[in-house]
Amino acid sequence: MDLDLRRYLDELVDAARDVLGDNLVGAYAAGSVGLGAYQAGRSDVDVALLCAGPLTEADKRALVTRLRHEALPCPARGLELVAYRREVAAAGSPEPGFEVELNTGSGMPFRCTLDPGDRPAADGRFWYGLDRSILHQSGLPLLGPPAGEVFADLTPADLRRLLIEALSWWLALLTPPDDRPAPGAEDAVLGACRSLVRHRDGVWLSKVAAGQRLIDAGDPAEVIGRAVAARRGGPPPTGTQARAFQRRVRAEIAGQPD
Known part of the structure; x- marks a missing residue:
């Protein structure tokens, strides 16, 4: 893995742990990083956080503040981060089901969504189930057990x-x-x-x-x-x-x- 990317992911997990404490039970690189196809200068960094229980709105906002590009510069085009409760990851549901979603970086529009119901239908609600299916197969653990043990696949x-x-x-x-x-x-x-x-x-x-x-x-x-x-x-x-x-x-x- 690219050294700048490895350092960034380590810092991201440390920052998330500072905010969430023991509620953070896993962190996984997904997308091109998990599939071994990361291309510096073109790829995004996709990360899924796994939480033991629900996040408060204060936790969600604190996480966004600590992880957005202005606070923790992303070496890629941008970071696409989603946090899930452990029970959602294990359910194999096709629904979005996330706690918080953050898109941030020098090459992508900023997005912060604190509730799945606020995700515009026109932007697609299919991403999350598909992403969790990819995590089930190829998620790269940054913290916690193997991804295949915590992310269930779709039917x-x-x-x-x-x-x-x-x-x-x-x-x-x-x-x-x-x-x-x-x-x-x-x-x-x-x-x-x-x-x-x-x-x-x-x-x-x-x-x-x-x-x-x-x-x-x-x-x-x-x-x-x-x-x-x-x-x-x-x-x-x-x-x-x-x-x-x-x-x-x-x-x-x-x-x-x-």
């Missing part, structure tokens, strides 16, 4: 529903289909690749690794290859390419005819 039905919701959200977010490179289309395509690999093979991979697995399996190499190349500075797929690929992935996951 197959809930997983399918959340994957479909995620693909529908990306489709709505993308610009209307045309033949010009569409900003953000690479993340939409590679996110769909990861969803499809999870559906087919039962394993979460990084976005690029999922794309490569699909290319190797004979899936549309042009649009996936273009999305991978865009991660290195090339032009992203066009809106037409991205939407067509996502619709095909969504139809397969939903069990509908292509």
Whole structure:
């Protein structure tokens, strides 16, 4: 692991422990760090905190104050942190279920959500169940027991529903289909690749690794290859390419005819 990132994660856990005391029973790196695909300068740092019991509003606000970028500078594009109660992590629920959510960093908009009910539906409520599923498989312990022991996976039905919701959200977010490179289309395509690999093979991979697995399996190499190349500075797929690929992935996951 990058030394700056390792130092940051250690400081984050220490700061969280200062605020939460014995209520903090676990901390886990998720996302690209957990999947072994962290890319300095591009990736976010995803962290899940595990709490023995509910957090007071004062605890939530104190945690945000201590961990926001202005107090603890994040060496990545930004920090995406979510705190869960232990019982929520163990439930395998598809609901958001978090105690507090914090997005902060030099390269991302600030977000602080103290209650799941305050999360705008338009921003997607599927993220959390999917993230906990990834944590179940690949969470990297920073504090506490192995992630697979504390984060339960989703049921197959809930997983399918959340994957479909995620693909529908990306489709709505993308610009209307045309033949010009569409900003953000690479993340939409590679996110769909990861969803499809999870559906087919039962394993979460990084976005690029999922794309490569699909290319190797004979899936549309042009649009996936273009999305991978865009991660290195090339032009992203066009809106037409991205939407067509996502619709095909969504139809397969939903069990509908292509």
